[in-house]
Amino acid sequence: MARLQSAVELDELRAKILASRDPARPCIAVCAGAACDGMDSAAVAAAFLAAVDEHRLAGKLEVRTTGCHGYCEKGPNVVVTPGDICYFEVQPADVPDIVAATLKGEVVERLVYQDPVTGAKAVHMDEVPFYKHQTRLLIGDNPKIDPMRIDDYLAVGGYAALVKALTEMSPEQVLGEVKKANLRGRGGGGFPAGSKWETTRNAPDKTKYVIVNGHEGESAAFMDRAMLTGNPHKVLEGLIIGAYAIGAQRGFMYTRHDMPLLTKHVRAALAQAEEYGFLGEDILGSGFDFEVELHFDVGIFVSGESSALMRSIEGNAPEPRPKYIRTSVSGIWDKPSNLNNVETWANVPQIISRGAEWFTRMGSEGSKGTKLISLSGHVVNSGVVEVPMGTPLRTLVFDIGGGVRDGKALKAIHFGGAMGGSIPAQLIDARLDFDEMSKLGAPIGAGGLLLMDEDTDMIEVARYLLDFLVNESCGKCVPCREGMPQMRHILTNLTEGKGKPGDLERLEDLAEVTGLSSLCALGKTSADPLKSMFRYFKPELESRIPAGSEGK
Amino acid sequence: MSKMCETDIDGIVERYRGQPGCLIHALVEIQHENHWLPRDVLHKLAKALQVPFAQVMQIASFYKTFSLTPKGRHEVHVCTGMTCHLRGAPKLLARVEELTGLKPGETDTESRFTLATGACLGSCSIGPELIVDGKHYGRMTPDKAEDVLKRYA
C-alpha cells in the first residue's frame, strides 16, 4: 500500500473500499471487548470462521471481530448486519443456527433480547432498551470496525476530519473550533481542552508534545479501554488534529501494559496509519510532520496523573510535580506537553467534521457533547454506554441500566472511583453534568458509575477505596503517605465494631488536611468518598461509635 | 514458565545501552520474558544504561508489575477492583488464599502459584473474576475456585 500523498488520493481510496463492500451482504460482528473476551468470544468467532470455511461461504457471509459493543452484561455479543440484529450470550454451539438464519434473512428467536419482566422481545439494536436510550456518537462505530483493519475505519468516514483540518483550516482555526465547542476533559478534570491546547500552543518553546492518557486506572471505569481497543484510529485521528492545532511534532500514547489485545490493536493502528501516510512526514501533502510513540505504564495508578505520567515517559519513577509548574508549559523533558484523555481526543474529529455549533447543541449549559459511562456495581445491565451530557441519572440507572439486580432497592450511586463520591438514591434525578455532580460531592470523574444496593455497608466502601489509594500512593508527600493509612485504620476499626471516641473527629481532621496539603490530585481527592459519606450517610458513621462517647 | 538464558537478557541490556530514558522499557521486557528481575541483572542494567543502581532499584521496587523474587509457574490473579469488590471479591480472595496458602504477592515453596490482587482489568461485567495465566474465569463464586485451581499443576 503506497503512502497517500493527498486528500484526493484518500478520497479515491475510500471510494474504492466502499465500492468493494456490498451493504446487502450479511456481516456477523463478534464482540471481542474485555468482558466478552473474558467469556471466550474468541471461540465464538473461531466457530463462525470455521463455518464460513466449511460451507464455502467466503464472499457470501462476512465475519468480523470487533471492539466492545457496550452490552458487556449480556456477552458474548454478536450483531448481524444488515438490520443490526442483536444476539446475546452467544456460544459456539449457537453458531450453526445463526449462520443458517442469517443466510435466509431470518432471526434466531431464542438469542434475541427479552425483557426480564414482560418477556417482550427486541430484535434490532434500536429496539433494545439498553441501546435505545443512548446517543452512540463515539462508540456506535465499534460493531462496524475490526480494529486490525484501517480500511474499516475509512469505510465509516475515518480521517475525513483530518483532511478537513489540514487542507481547509489553519491551526488557529482548528483550535478556535475546539474552544468554541467547550470540549471539557473527559479523564476526570473536566478542564476545557481548548484552553489547555492554547496554553501549550502559546508556550515559548518550539518543541511541543501531545499525549493520550489511556491509563484508565480509575476502578470500575472501562470505557477508555473499550474506545481505544475498539476504535484506536478515532483516537489517533483526534490526536493528529490536536497536534496540528497545537504545533506539536511528537505524540505519545500512554496506556496499560496488562491488556494484550489493546496493545495489539494500538500497535497495528499506529503501523497502518504510518503505512497509509496519516503519520510521518508531510502528511497528505500538507507539510505537517507528526510521529507517535507508544508507552506503557507499569502497573500503578498514580502514573495516570498527568505530571507523573510524563515522568514515567521520561523513564523516571512516576512522581507527580506540584502544579505551580503547568505541564502545558513544562512537561516531558521540560517541553510544553498537552495531555488529554482517550475520550477527549476521540471527540475531536466529529467537532471538526460537524462543527462546534453542532456539538454545543448536545448536552447541558456547562457540559457539552456526550459522555461514555461505565455502568457497573449492583446494576442489572452493566456495560459501556454513551449518553448526552445533562441526561438524568435516573435514565442511566433504570432505563439503560435496568435497575438494581436481585430485586433489591437502590441505596447509593457512586461516581469517580476512589477519588469521587457517593450520593444517596434520593438524588436520582440529578443530571450528568460536570458542575452539578461536583456540587453534589460525586464528581463524574472519568465516568465510572456504580450502583450500590440496600445491603451495602457505606463505611466499608469508604475503607475499601482508601485501601486502594494507599497501595497506589507514590509516597512522596506526608499528607497522602501518612494521612491515608491513618484514615483507613480508623475506618477498619469502625467496620469491625472497634470504634473509639474521637474517631469521627480524627477522620474529619485527616480528611481536611489531606485534601488541603497533598501534592497531587491523588492525595487531594483521596478523602472525597469519605467526605461524601459524612455528608449523606453520617448516621451510619455515627452508629459505629460507642453510644454517648463522641468527642475527645 | 521458561526462564530466559543469560544471553537473552544480555541482548535486551545491549539494545538499551547508553539510553537512561529507556530504563523502564528494558525492565518491562526482562520482566515479561524472565518473570522476575534478578539483582545482578539490575546491576548490569545500571551500568549499561548509566543510571545509578539506587534509581534502578527504586523503579524496580516502585511498580507492582516487577518482581524482585522468582515467581511461580502460574500467576493467580483475583481482581479487587470496585465492582468485583461489591460483587463479592473479598470472599473469593479469602477462599483462594485458603486453597493456595498464600497472601497477595507471595509464591509457594514449590513455585506452583504466585498470588496477586489489584488492577481493575476492565471486565467488570463478569466480576468477581479469577484470572490464571491471563485466562479469565468470570462470575466466580468461592466454591468454584478449587476446581479452577486444580487445573494448574
Place this chain on the structure above:
Amino acid sequence: MNDTSVVILQIDGREVKASAGTTVLQAAQKAGIHIPTLCHHEKLEAFGGCRLCMVEVQARGRTSYVVSCLYPVENDIVVRTRSEKVDKIRRVLVEELMAHAPDAPELVKLAEEFGADRDRFEREASFCVVCGLCVRYCNEVKQKNAVGFIANGALREISFVPELAKNECWQCQECFALCPTSYAQAAYLLTEALAFPGQRKAPIHGAQAPERVRRVIPINPVAAAA
C-alpha cells in the same frame, strides 16, 4: 528569568522585596520571617515532600494553600505564614509524623509550637519520616547514590545499597547528621551488620561535615512498664 528584576509581595502584613525567580520561602527567610521546614536544605533542590512549609496565598482574587519552598514569588500576592487552616495543617502533619518518631527534637519543638498531640494517631515505630534528605544529599551533593528510596506509598523506605555503602559510607557519614530522627545511621548500621559485617572501608582523615548539623540523638532505653 531576569535575575535582577525585583518582585514586591506581602508576607504577614509586611511588604517584602524579592528577586524574581526565587521562592516565597527564600523571600521570607531573607526578610527574617520564620516558616517551619523539615525536608528543606539549602544545598538541595526543593523537594516539596513534608508540606510543613505550607502557606496561604491570595493571588488574582483566589486563596490557595501552597508549599513556600516551591512557590515562585509574584508581584502583588498576599502571603500569610500563619492562619487557622495553615496551623491546622502543620499540627496534623506533625501528629502524623510523630506516629513514627515521637521523640525527634524537631518534631517535639513543632509539636509545642502548634499544639500537636504525639499520641493522636496509631503508632508505627519505623522512625523514618521519609523526608529524603539522606537520599537527595547522597544523590545531588555527594553524587554517590549509596542510599535510595524503595517501594511506594506507606511502604516507602530508605535503603542503603550494600555494594556501594561498603566503600563509601563510613568515610562520609554526612547524611547521618542531616537525619531528623537518627534513622539514617541506624539503617546504615543494620545494612552493614547484615550485608558486610566488619568490611566497611575506614574513614579518610578529615572528612567534612555539612554546614547544617543536627545533634545525633542516641536512642534512650525505655523505662520498664509499671
